[in-house]
Amino acid sequence: MFDAPEKLALGLITGIIFGFLLQKGHVAKYEVIVGQFLFTDWTVVKTMGTAVVVGAVGVYALVFADLASLHIRPLLFGGVIFGAVCFGAGMAILGYCPGTSVAGCGEGRRDAMVGVLGMFTGAILFVLLFPKLQPVINGLGDGGKVTLPELTSTAPWLWVSALVIGGLVAFAITNLRSNRLRKTSVPPRPSESAFVSPTATQRE
């Protein structure tokens, strides 16, 4: 029923830091998440991209040093694809993902609180329907708990290096472009600032 107390404490500490970061990163805000899918606000991609690059370097170094082990979710094509379709549609309509819904609650957001109630209901439905969902989850085959290096018989460091280089190139391009924009300093069209919240203005 319960993990050991020290493990629970570790989870709580990790969660507090995670929630703090999500809130400071402004990703627990409806306009930021929907703005990403409208390609007008790149905060989500910048945050996730950096997390994945930094995380990959460390996690593969830790695995190499035998200080950590990988935890890979199975490539059940049906479950992953149908799940991603429901997930993507739900997230776009709600305007928060699961983690940022919880962080949004912490920020006081009432619509995120109702979203979390819905999420709990969705979890109950999933458990109730679990036996009937098996054909959907397993229907399209099981690729196993496999990583991209394993799938392609290549070395993990090739992929990690590619992520790092790709991340640096994307960072360089974005910042060069925003510097150039700043130099030419085109004043924003009035319509653009119509729905910018005070906090988003400060961020600029």
Added chain:
Amino acid sequence: MNLLINKSWSPYWVGAGIGMLSWFAFVSADHPIGVTTAFEHTAALALKTAAPVVEQSNEYFARKSAEGQPPKIDWEWMLVVGVFLGAFASSHLSGDRDKVVVPKLWEHRFGPSAPLRLVVAFFAGALMMFGARLAQGCTSGHGISGTMQLAASSWLFITVAFVVATITTFLLFGKGDSHHV
């Protein structure tokens, strides 16, 4: 202290922080950061408490026990509690609090009705969580923790989810509204 009362940090620093927090999670708890398994476990425990017969009638419980992952209050469950507390503390320190019911962009497109926004948020939340449990992960478990481990399932999940979310958003708001964000 100044840093803690700032309203926003650079997405690159926040991302790097989440990446390093993942190292910590792997080393300290042998666990990737994730959120939605805790919701599934809470739902399973609630069902078991409300209707004990479900433990026999629904193969979920036997399957998860056999896999060594019976529903329980665990590291990830506390992580979700922590996410709430961390965001609560951060937003109070900076004063960046928002008791919004109907976000501005939503209001611009669908009007100021609070019941409409909340009913839709409820069902969208349910759909999102249902999908996350079908796929065994969400933006955190697949999108960040899985992709950094180079998991094939996670790269497939986040690609499909991002494409579907983009299509859904454009269907909802149309291209004409994008400049209002």
